[in-house]
Amino acid sequence: xxxxxxWGSLKSxxxxxxxxxxxxxxxxxxxTRLGEAHPALKPHLERGxxxxxxxxxxxxxxxxxxxxxxxxxxLPRLAGx
Amino acid sequence: MPLDIKPVAPGHSFTxxxxxxxxxxxxxKVTGRAKFGADxxxxxxxxxxxxxxxxxxxxxxxxxxxxxxxLPGVKAVVTRDDFKEGDPDFRDVxxxxxxxxxxxxxxxxxxxxxxVSAIVARKALKLIKVDYQVLPHVTDVEQAMRADAPVxxxxxxxxxxxxxxxxxxxxxxxEEFGHVExxxxxxxxxxxxASLTGGFRPQSKKPSNVAKRHEFGHGDVEKGFAKAxxxxxxxxxxxxxxxxxxxxxxxLANYGSDGQGELWGCTQGHYMVRNVSAQLLxxxxxxxxxxxxxxxxxxxxxxxxxxxxxALALSRKAGKPVKMVMNRDEVFRASGPTSSATIWVxxxxxxxxxxxxxxxxxxxxxxxxxxxxxxxxxxxAFACYDLENVKAVGWDVVVNRPKQAAYRAPGAPISAFxxxxxxxxxxxxxxxDPLDFRLKNAAKEGTKSSYGPTYGPIGLIPTLEAxxxxxxxxxxxxxxxxxxxxxxxxxxxxxxxCVSLNINIDGTVALALGTPDIGGSRASMCQMAAExxxxxxDKVRAVVADTSSLGFxxxxxxxxxxFSSGLATIQAARDAIGKLCGRAAQMWGISADAVVWKxxxxxxxxxxxxxFEPLSLADIAKVAANTGGxxxxxxxxxxxxxxxxxxxxxxDVEVDRETGRTLITRYTVIQDAGKAIHPSYxxxxxxGGAAQGIGWALNEEYIYGEDGKLQxxxxxxxxxxxxxxxxxxxxxxxxxPNPGHPYGLRGVGETSIVPPLAAxxxxxxxxxxxxxxELPMSPPKILxxxxxxxxxxxxxxxxxxxxx
Numbered sequence: 077x078x079x080x081x082x083w084g085s086l087k088s089x090x091x092x093x094x095x096x097x098x099x100x101x102x103x104x105x106x107x108t109r110l111g112e113a114h115p116a117l118k119p120h121l122e123r124g125x126x127x128x129x130x131x132x133x134x135x136x137x138x139x140x141x142x143x144x145x146x147x148x149x150x151l152p153r154l155a156g157x
Numbered sequence: 158m159p160l161d162i163k164p165v166a167p168g169h170s171f172t173x174x175x176x177x178x179x180x181x182x183x184x185x186k187v188t189g190r191a192k193f194g195a196d197x198x199x200x201x202x203x204x205x206x207x208x209x210x211x212x213x214x215x216x217x218x219x220x221x222x223x224x225x226x227x228l229p230g231v232k233a234v235v236t237r238d239d240f241k242e243g244d245p246d247f248r249d250v251x252x253x254x255x256x257x258x259x260x261x262x263x264x265x266x267x268x269x270x271x272x273v274s275a276i277v278a279r280k281a282l283k284l285i286k287v288d289y290q291v292l293p294h295v296t297d298v299e300q301a302m303r304a305d306a307p308v309x310x311x312x313x314x315x316x317x318x319x320x321x322x323x324x325x326x327x328x329x330x331x332e333e334f335g336h337v338e339x340x341x342x343x344x345x346x347x348x349x350x351a352s353l354t355g356g357f358r359p360q361s362k363k364p365s366n367v368a369k370r371h372e373f374g375h376g377d378v379e380k381g382f383a384k385a386x387x388x389x390x391x392x393x394x395x396x397x398x399x400x401x402x403x404x405x406x407x408x409l410a411n412y413g414s415d416g417q418g419e420l421w422g423c424t425q426g427h428y429m430v431r432n433v434s435a436q437l438l439x440x441x442x443x444x445x446x447x448x449x450x451x452x453x454x455x456x457x458x459x460x461x462x463x464x465x466x467x468a469l470a471l472s473r474k475a476g477k478p479v480k481m482v483m484n485r486d487e488v489f490r491a492s493g494p495t496s497s498a499t500i501w502v503x504x505x506x507x508x509x510x511x512x513x514x515x516x517x518x519x520x521x522x523x524x525x526x527x528x529x530x531x532x533x534x535x536x537x538a539f540a541c542y543d544l545e546n547v548k549a550v551g552w553d554v555v556v557n558r559p560k561q562a563a564y565r566a567p568g569a570p571i572s573a574f575x576x577x578x579x580x581x582x583x584x585x586x587x588x589x590d591p592l593d594f595r596l597k598n599a600a601k602e603g604t605k606s607s608y609g610p611t612y613g614p615i616g617l618i619p620t621l622e623a624x625x626x627x628x629x630x631x632x633x634x635x636x637x638x639x640x641x642x643x644x645x646x647x648x649x650x651x652x653x654x655c656v657s658l659n660i661n662i663d664g665t666v667a668l669a670l671g672t673p674d675i676g677g678s679r680a681s682m683c684q685m686a687a688e689x690x691x692x693x694x695d696k697v698r699a700v701v702a703d704t705s706s707l708g709f710x711x712x713x714x715x716x717x718x719x720f721s722s723g724l725a726t727i728q729a730a731r732d733a734i735g736k737l738c739g740r741a742a743q744m745w746g747i748s749a750d751a752v753v754w755k756x757x758x759x760x761x762x763x764x765x766x767x768x769f770e771p772l773s774l775a776d777i778a779k780v781a782a783n784t785g786g787x788x789x790x791x792x793x794x795x796x797x798x799x800x801x802x803x804x805x806x807x808x809d810v811e812v813d814r815e816t817g818r819t820l821i822t823r824y825t826v827i828q829d830a831g832k833a834i835h836p837s838y839x840x841x842x843x844x845g846g847a848a849q850g851i852g853w854a855l856n857e858e859y860i861y862g863e864d865g866k867l868q869x870x871x872x873x874x875x876x877x878x879x880x881x882x883x884x885x886x887x888x889x890x891x892x893x894p895n896p897g898h899p900y901g902l903r904g905v906g907e908t909s910i911v912p913p914l915a916a917x918x919x920x921x922x923x924x925x926x927x928x929x930x931e932l933p934m935s936p937p938k939i940l941x942x943x944x945x946x947x948x949x950x951x952x953x954x955x956x957x958x959x960x961x
Contacts, residue, residue: 085317136652140797151609155530156567
């Protein structure tokens with residue numbers, strides 16, 4: 077199980093929950109299960125987000141492992157110039 | 158970093174990496190041989206021109222192009238009817254390149270013409286009849302948030318509200334900021350008003366110009382402020398600026414009768430151009446080939462499409478190649494400048510200099526469509542600090558201006574301007590050196606960042622310590638001069654990348670990259686390939702391949718090209734080395750495992766492997782046909798692990814109190830590069846970011862009239878810094894290895910534009926003796942601030958601005 081923290085604007089979509097407990101071994105499972113648990117989150121997750129695992133930010137890596145007890149944040153998809 | 162990538166050992170001694178060879182595109186660029194976007198030509202080519210809305214906001218009732226089409230020499234006209242809306246993900250980009258039911262800003266494309274010459278095309282534009290219903294407009298971010306503002310999109314409802322639809326709690330909280338806290342010394346800005354949202358009440362059930370609310374942070378800021386000995390809050394304002402690339406947008410499209418198309422043009426991402434253009438024209442991606450030209454600057458402004466799908470549609474309709482080139486007026490009115498913004502910042506600290514709470518509210522307009530970089534601005538705002546209580550709220554707002562595009566570290570310079578100004582003021586208020594104040598509160602490994610995640614190894618403190626040691630920081634100032642310091646943060650990222658490395662018959666190497674070179678990246682790639690292969694730099698030649706030659710590559714943005722294409726180049730070279738060793742093993746009749754690659758040669762791994770003369774890369778390449786055919790290395794990756802970056806800048810300025818002119822007398826950039834592959838280009842990125850930041854701080858601004866029209870769409874009236882405005886910008890490169898890259902490098906293209914706005918504002922505030930709250934700090938604004946200070950002497954500090 078991992079505790080996932082949502083950034084502010086996703087919190088309101090997830091019924092005001094900032095932290096959600098999810099059973100996920102990688103980023104793909106994490107996003108899938110978050111969407112299943114909170115369907116309103118699904119379109120936001122599909123449009124693209126970043127996932128921070130223990131301080132390192134990933135944009136697309138579905139199969140990046142999430143070790144148990146990791147610090148996980150869902151953040152806006154990073155953009156740059 | 159993928160598991161199959163091995164980092165070099167700590168303390169590894171590089172041969173080519175870290176040297177400063179000549180850039181491969183240098184001679185072409187200084188002799189005029191380099192081909193930029195507007196240099197492309199094709200037989201029978203037509204010229205395309207765009208008809209643009211003269212109104213800031215208008216409903217388009219009808220478009221009649223019959224007279225234009227009847228003009229001799231006109232071969233095609235396209236309007237909204239030539240582009241079908243399909244995938245909702247592409248809706249805004251389509252509506253931006255060609256207006257549909259409404260023109261949303263002055264300069265918005267309404268129709269386009271292809272004709273035999275530019276003269277005929279321009280005549281034709283005048284013959285197109287557009288029936289507009291002019292609508293009320295709004296170009297100011299705060300006004301656009303008001304309940305009575307003209308609404309741009311009937312289907313835009315604010316997302317991400319804290320409590321919707323009733324925001325009574327927010328309103329109550331807003332009023333709190335209009336009061337000075339009891340028993341606390343507090344500097345407040347009277348212009349912030351009694352509301353956090355300037356009268357705007359978030360309402361998710363009613364169409365609004367506010368696309369989204371973002372929030373980041375942790376702890377309890379109210380409790381934190383209660384612990385503070387001093388609290389300062391200020392409201393700042395920045396104007397929209399343009400990236401100021403010298404080369405206007407340009408492309409040549411050729412759509413064949415067989416349904417296959419080609420595009421040439423200047424862009425930061427030709428794969429993006431291919432995918433978006435194919436989508437908007439209903440083409441198979443494989444039927445469109447895009448070639449990136451040399452690029453005369455991008456800085457984020459060429460990370461989207463403007464002309465390309467229009468040129469392709471014209472070419473499809475006319476059956477001939479169509480070339481389109483924006484003039485400077487169009488670049489200003491109709492490409493993608495950055496946001497204008499208001500920034501409210503409140504920070505509290507103890508008398509000992511420890512920050513107890515920090516809060517910001519950012520309002521950024523993103524032009525006529527959602528997507529301002531306010532989320533990035535809010536995440537980056539306090540990222541340099543180790544804070545127990547922090548909150549950053551951002552509002553993404555639409556106005557009747559051109560859709561913003563990325564500009565180096567999008568959003569971060571804006572929030573840093575506000576935050577670093579208040580940090581500076583707090584430090585002076587408690588009598589602490591601003592550098593020591595930052596060191597005392599600096600984020601480090603293990604700090605919970607202001608946007609959430611806990612930092613791994615980061616390099617902020619080393620940049621601050623380097624400032625302390627730098628002679629600039631201790632150098633004496635003359636009368637009328639001021640010194641400012643600011644620090645900045647940026648994320649950096651990697652992304653999809655594909656590289657091919659081909660060994661030629663003579664032992665030279667052709668490197669095919671998919672990331673357009675906007676800052677000297679080809680030279681860095683050649684160095685990394687040469688380093689791995691053990692051959693001289695000039696034996697490697699890099700090209701930016703077209704979209705049919707390599708797998709997909711993300712846009713060159715996010716400081717990613719040297720990081721991710723470099724990583725892929727190193728891996729492609731290692732792939733080729735494996736094959737080279739295999740060929741040598743074949744020739745020696747031994748196992749490939751018994752061959753190693755050292756200093757450009759295949760060698761037996763030890764005495765047990767046999768006694769063979771080493772074979773050079775050229776030896777193996779020469780007989781490749783006999784040993785199995787061509788030798789090439791490839792690598793495809795979605796690179797992650799780019800590593801965040803920090804930069805600290807020192808600015809000295811001299812303010813002429815009679816004219817209000819600011820002269821930058823000395824400037825130093827100190828930044829962590831992880832590993833500088835080509836130090837000259839790293840320095841160039843540092844200097845370029847500083848130069849653009851100086852322009853943003855002192856002179857550059859989009860000026861809109863009451864009519865919603867841009868007043869200064871040219872370099873005479875929109876003043877970017879020229880060489881005579883700038884001192885030699887000194888640079889210090891720190892190398893704190895990024896564990897996410899085999900050589901330890903970090904992206905360096907963006908972080909350097911984050912601190913300058915605040916560093917210069919702090920310097921000007923020190924020199925002028927008054928806190929500067931608005932950018933650009935142009936002479937009229939400085940004179941007004943100095944005048945206001947003189948007039949305001951004797952007023953209570955709660956009502957006034959800064960004490961410096």
